[in-house]
Amino acid sequence: MKTATERATIERAGRALIEAVAAPSKVILFGSRSVGSADGADYKFLVVAPEVDDRFGEMVRLDALLGRMLIPAEVIVVSAEQIEKTGGVKGTLVYQALNEGQVIAES
Amino acid sequence: MPSPEARDFALTLIRKAEQDEVVLAKLLEDPDIADEILGLHLQQAVEKRLKAVLAFNEVDFKRTHNLGHTLTELERNEIELPGSRDQIVTLTPWAGEARYEEWFDGSLDRPAVMGLLATVGEWSERLVGATDWLSAHARILTAFAAQMEFDHIALVVEREHESLLLHVTEDQSAWVGQISELTAALFVRAIDMKDSEDVSDLDPEVPKTVGEGLTSIIRYARVSLEAKQALLLTRSSKNFSFMWWHATSDRILSGDAPPDSLSRVLLDINEAADLPMESGSFEKPVPDVRVSGGTVQLTDREVEFFEQQEQLFREKFGRDPGPEDPIFFDPTADEPRPLSKEQIEKLEVLTEEFGANDISKRVAAAKIKAGMAVPVEPNDVMPSDPRLVPMLYVLRQALSFDNEPAEKCLYVAVHCWAEGHLSVPDHPAPDETEVPLPSPPYPDPADPSGRLYAIVDEALSRFDGAQEVDLLTFTAALAWQAGIEDGSVCEGCAVAGASDPVIRAARKGELVIALHPLLDT
Numbered sequence: 001m002k003t004a005t006e007r008a009t010i011e012r013a014g015r016a017l018i019e020a021v022a023a024p025s026k027v028i029l030f031g032s033r034s035v036g037s038a039d040g041a042d043y044k045f046l047v048v049a050p051e052v053d054d055r056f057g058e059m060v061r062l063d064a065l066l067g068r069m070l071i072p073a074e075v076i077v078v079s080a081e082q083i084e085k086t087g088g089v090k091g092t093l094v095y096q097a098l099n100e101g102q103v104i105a106e107s
Numbered sequence: 108m109p110s111p112e113a114r115d116f117a118l119t120l121i122r123k124a125e126q127d128e129v130v131l132a133k134l135l136e137d138p139d140i141a142d143e144i145l146g147l148h149l150q151q152a153v154e155k156r157l158k159a160v161l162a163f164n165e166v167d168f169k170r171t172h173n174l175g176h177t178l179t180e181l182e183r184n185e186i187e188l189p190g191s192r193d194q195i196v197t198l199t200p201w202a203g204e205a206r207y208e209e210w211f212d213g214s215l216d217r218p219a220v221m222g223l224l225a226t227v228g229e230w231s232e233r234l235v236g237a238t239d240w241l242s243a244h245a246r247i248l249t250a251f252a253a254q255m256e257f258d259h260i261a262l263v264v265e266r267e268h269e270s271l272l273l274h275v276t277e278d279q280s281a282w283v284g285q286i287s288e289l290t291a292a293l294f295v296r297a298i299d300m301k302d303s304e305d306v307s308d309l310d311p312e313v314p315k316t317v318g319e320g321l322t323s324i325i326r327y328a329r330v331s332l333e334a335k336q337a338l339l340l341t342r343s344s345k346n347f348s349f350m351w352w353h354a355t356s357d358r359i360l361s362g363d364a365p366p367d368s369l370s371r372v373l374l375d376i377n378e379a380a381d382l383p384m385e386s387g388s389f390e391k392p393v394p395d396v397r398v399s400g401g402t403v404q405l406t407d408r409e410v411e412f413f414e415q416q417e418q419l420f421r422e423k424f425g426r427d428p429g430p431e432d433p434i435f436f437d438p439t440a441d442e443p444r445p446l447s448k449e450q451i452e453k454l455e456v457l458t459e460e461f462g463a464n465d466i467s468k469r470v471a472a473a474k475i476k477a478g479m480a481v482p483v484e485p486n487d488v489m490p491s492d493p494r495l496v497p498m499l500y501v502l503r504q505a506l507s508f509d510n511e512p513a514e515k516c517l518y519v520a521v522h523c524w525a526e527g528h529l530s531v532p533d534h535p536a537p538d539e540t541e542v543p544l545p546s547p548p549y550p551d552p553a554d555p556s557g558r559l560y561a562i563v564d565e566a567l568s569r570f571d572g573a574q575e576v577d578l579l580t581f582t583a584a585l586a587w588q589a590g591i592e593d594g595s596v597c598e599g600c601a602v603a604g605a606s607d608p609v610i611r612a613a614r615k616g617e618l619v620i621a622l623h624p625l626l627d628t
Contacts, residue, residue: 041170042171042172042173044204054212055205055210055211055212056200056211056212056213056214059199059200059203059205060196060197060199060200063173063174063175063196063199063200064175064196064199065175066173066175066176067173067174067175067176067177067178067179067196067199068175068179070176070179070180070183071173071176072169072170072171072173072176073171073173073176074172074173074199074200074202074203074204074205076203076204076205078210082210086208086209086210092208093204093205093207093208094208
C-alpha cells in the first residue's frame with residue numbers, strides 16, 4: 001500500500017520524465033516500489049522512448065534529473081524497438097517491467 | 108561538531124569505500140575485467156564517500172544509489188561538492204539493474220575514473236577529519252581531570268582500527284592522537300599490577316578502589332569510543348592509580364600503582380605525545396609490522412621506542428645493551444635480566460583472565476627483533492645475533508613449502524622451539540645422534556601442558572592462511588621463546604642429525620648466512 005507521499009512522488013517523477021523525453025513515450029513504475037512494499041528502496045522507472053541513440057547517456061540524464069528533485073530513483077531507458085525485441089523474454093528487466101509494472105505517464 | 112557515533116559511522120563508510128577501491132586498484136588496468144564489474148565498485152566507492160560526509164554532518168540521507176540525489180542532499184546542506192557534478196552522476200547507472208542487460212551500452216573512461224576517485228577520496232577524508240572529534244574528547248577528559256583534582260591523566264584506548272592516546276598533563280593541556288598498537292600494548296604491560304584488585308564489572312554497586320569517577324571514564328571509553336580495551340592512568344598529589352578494562356571479559360582491574368611503575372609509563376606517554384597530529388587531517392593508523400623474509404620492519408615510531416629502551420638500559424647499567432640483553436629488563440635488578448618469572452606469570456594470568464590474548468603480533472615480532480640490529484635498514488640485513496640465523500632459515504624453509512598453513516605452522520613451531528632451545532648461551536653443546544624424532548630438544552608430544560599445540564592453535568586463531576608471513580612469524584616467536592625457557596634449564600641433550608648441512612653448520616656457528624636471498628622469499 002503506497003502512502004500519499006509515495007503517490008505524490010511517483011506522480012512528480014512520471015511528469016518530469018515524460019516531459020524530458022520525446023513523444024510518444026511512456027513511463028512505467030516497476031520493482032518493489034510498484035507494489036508499495038519496499039520503503040527505502042530506489043524507485044525504478046522504465047522509460048520507453050520511440051528512438052534512443054545513447055541509452056547510457058539518457059539514463060545518466062534522467063537519473064540526474066530525478067536526483068535534482070530529491071527523488072531516489074533508478075531510470076532505465078529503452079527504445080520501442082527494444083521492447084519488441086526483448087519484451088517477451090522471461091527474466092529480463094523489460095519483461096518484468098511490462099508484466100508487473102504500471103504505466104504512470106504517457107505522451 | 109558531530110557526535111562520536113556519527114563520526115564513527117562516517118569512518119565506517121569510508122572504510123567500506125576503501126574495500127571497493129582495493130578492487131579497483133587491483134583490476135582497473137586489467138583489460139580482461141569488464142566495465143560492468145569495475146563500474147559497480149566505482150559507483151559504490153563514490154556513493155559511500157559522499158554518504159560518509161553526509162553522515163559526518165548528521166544528515167538523514169536516503170539509501171539510494173542515485174548519486175545525483177546524494178549530491179543534491181550535500182548541496183541542500185551547504186556542503187561543498189567534490190569536483191564535477193556532471194562527472195559523478197555518470198556513475199549512477201553502473202549500480203542499476205540495467206547493467207545486466209544485453210543492450211546496456213555504458214563504457215568506462217578508466218584513466219578519468221582514477222582521477223575522480225582521487226578527488227572524491229581527498230574531499231571526503233578532508234571533510235571527515237578526526238582531529239576535531241578527538242579534541243572534543245580531550246576537552247571531556249580535561250574537565251574530568253580538573254573535577255577530580257588529578258594533575259595527570261592518560262587514557263589509552265584500543266579500538267577496532269586504531270589505538271588512541273588522550274593525555275592531559277599537569278598544566279591542563281591536552282594531547283590526543285593515534286599511537287601504534289605496540290605502544291598501546293606496552294603501556295598496559297608495563298604497569299605493575301601485582302597489588303591490583305578485580306572490581307569485576309561495570310556494575311556501579313561493586314565497590315571501587317579508585318572511585319566512581321574512574322569507572323565513569325572507563326564506561327565512557329567503552330560506550331562513546333567503542334573501545335576494545337582501555338587503560339586509564341591518573342596521578343594526583345597523593346597517589347598513582349590505574350584502571351584497566353578489556354571488552355572480552357567486561358571486567359575491570361584497578362589499583363593504586365607503585366609510583367616508580369606508573370611514573371615510568373607516564374614518562375613514556377609524555378614521549379609518545381611529542382608528535383601531535385597535523386591539524387585538520389585524519390591520519391590513518393600506522394601499518395602493521397611486516398616481516399619480509401626474516402627482516403622485521405618496524406615503523407619509525409617503534410624504532411624510536413626501542414631506542415628509548417636502549418637509552419634506559421644505558422642509564423641503568425652504564426653500557427650499551429648487547430644482543431643477549433633483554434629489551435624489557437627487570438628495573439629492580441643490579442644486573443640486566445628479563446622480568447622475573449613471577450612478573451611474567453602475573454601478566455599471563457591477567458591476560459588469560461581478561462580473555463585478552465593481546466600479546467599482539469607486534470610484540471611477538473619485537474621478540475624476534477630483540478636480537479637484531481636497530482633499525483633494520485635495507486642494506487643492513489644481517490642479524491646482529493647469529494643465533495637467530497637458524498630460526499630465520501626455518502622461516503624461509505616453511506615459506507617455500509606448499510603444505511597447508513597448519514602444517515607449516517607446526518613445522519615452524521617444532522623447529523623454532525628446538526632452535527630457541529639450542530640458542531641459550533650456556534646450553535651444553537648438543538651431541539649429534541641419529542635418534543629419531545622426537546627427542547630433546549624438541550618438545551615432547553606427551554608433555555601434559557601441550558604447549559606446542561597451544562602455540563600452533565594460538566597462531567591459527569589469529570591469522571588465516573592469507574596472512575602466511577604473519578602466521579609463521581608469530582608461531583616462530585612464541586616457539587622460540589618457549590624453546591629458550593626449556594633450554595635454560597637443560598642439562599644436556601641430544602639432537603637428531605639434521606639432514607641439511609647448511610643449518611647444521613649455522614647451528615654450530617661455523618657459517619654466517621647473508622640474508623639477502625631471504626628478502627626475495
